[in-house]
Amino acid sequence: MGQLPGFTVLWPKMLWLLALVPVLAWLYWRMLRRGNRVAVRYPALELVGGAGPVRAWRRWVPAILLLLGLTSMVLAIARPQAVMSLPSRLENIVLAMDMSGSMRATDIRPSRIYAAQAAAKQFVAEQPLNVSVGVVAVAGAAAVVQSPSRQRERVEAAIDRLQPQRGTALGAGLIIALTTVLPDQDIDVERFMDGAPLPPPPNAAGEPVVPGSNPSSAVILLSDGESNSGPDPLKAAEVAAQYGVRIFTVGIGTPEGVTLEADGWSMRVRLDEATLKKIADTTGAQYFQADDAEGLKKIYSSLSTRLAFDKQRQVEISSLFAALGALLAGLSAMLSLWWFGRVQ
Numbered sequence: 001m002g003q004l005p006g007f008t009v010l011w012p013k014m015l016w017l018l019a020l021v022p023v024l025a026w027l028y029w030r031m032l033r034r035g036n037r038v039a040v041r042y043p044a045l046e047l048v049g050g051a052g053p054v055r056a057w058r059r060w061v062p063a064i065l066l067l068l069g070l071t072s073m074v075l076a077i078a079r080p081q082a083v084m085s086l087p088s089r090l091e092n093i094v095l096a097m098d099m100s101g102s103m104r105a106t107d108i109r110p111s112r113i114y115a116a117q118a119a120a121k122q123f124v125a126e127q128p129l130n131v132s133v134g135v136v137a138v139a140g141a142a143a144v145v146q147s148p149s150r151q152r153e154r155v156e157a158a159i160d161r162l163q164p165q166r167g168t169a170l171g172a173g174l175i176i177a178l179t180t181v182l183p184d185q186d187i188d189v190e191r192f193m194d195g196a197p198l199p200p201p202p203n204a205a206g207e208p209v210v211p212g213s214n215p216s217s218a219v220i221l222l223s224d225g226e227s228n229s230g231p232d233p234l235k236a237a238e239v240a241a242q243y244g245v246r247i248f249t250v251g252i253g254t255p256e257g258v259t260l261e262a263d264g265w266s267m268r269v270r271l272d273e274a275t276l277k278k279i280a281d282t283t284g285a286q287y288f289q290a291d292d293a294e295g296l297k298k299i300y301s302s303l304s305t306r307l308a309f310d311k312q313r314q315v316e317i318s319s320l321f322a323a324l325g326a327l328l329a330g331l332s333a334m335l336s337l338w339w340f341g342r343v344q
Contacts, residue, residue, distance in 0.1 A: 010079035010316070017074045021067055028063050058339045062332040069328030076321035083315075090307050091216040092148045093127065094134040095120055096177040097159070098223035098252075100168035102269035107258045108293055113164055115293035116222050116252055121156045123220075123300035134180050135159060138221075140167025140229055142176040169230030170223060174247065174279070178240050181217040185243065192239065193231060200242045212284020214244035218307060221279065224253040225272030233275060237282040246285035249276040250299055254291055 103113040124133050132148035135158045146158035179187045227233050257270030280287040290296035
């Protein structure tokens, strides 16, 4: 199968027909030269035909349009295909938001949590009306603060209610987010919390699920990546991969970190990019890093577009080339009739 970047043809041998286009152009040029010789020999005929030097270019316009139309039709015969982004079938999104004490840090102004809430609400507002959005708060424990809903006011109000708490259990937050986005699946959360491996989900074909293959559900984790309690977040990512659910990760903060002081204690809080990248890679998703509030909003806008058109497929576009060829040929015929009273 012949191929160009993003473009393929199923029948490349048919492209040899394109060689007829310059041949036809040469024949038309020869015909015009013969007509010009007749006009020079018999000037009266030129006056009768009404084609003077000013209008000579008109003879080429219909011919060029016709040749372009034939080229398009030949390409249609070769059955061209193109890689196109198609609308996704996304139905449920869960925002897993890190609400640990490190979210009080001000390396993103005015604070990590304020910037995260503002960007998350913008993301919710940009989602199509048919997409349900839920919210899971992640701290020392994880809790569903808003089940997936299409009522944007409820989701935004739940985001506004989030407050920093002690501890970070990313693994627990991810497994809770997974059960929230897949309410019909019987995921044994208690067994996972106890550290026992979970069996892979049943598959009618008897084959393992491809990571990221679930088109209807996704989880977005916003965190600095540091986890100090609960199960391993990478184990939770492996479970999500078994169900084909993508976990997009958004790193908030800076790798060098800042010193956070509160209630008489101080600690250095850094962005753990390695963990967040591994979570996204395991589930067939993508990692984003935001080091300021405006950048965080742009990331969420990019995510909105990606989730709306997240599938790229080879689509046959023969009909488009055939329609374009017919349009150009028809336009050529109309111009010929208009200018010369006949099809040239």
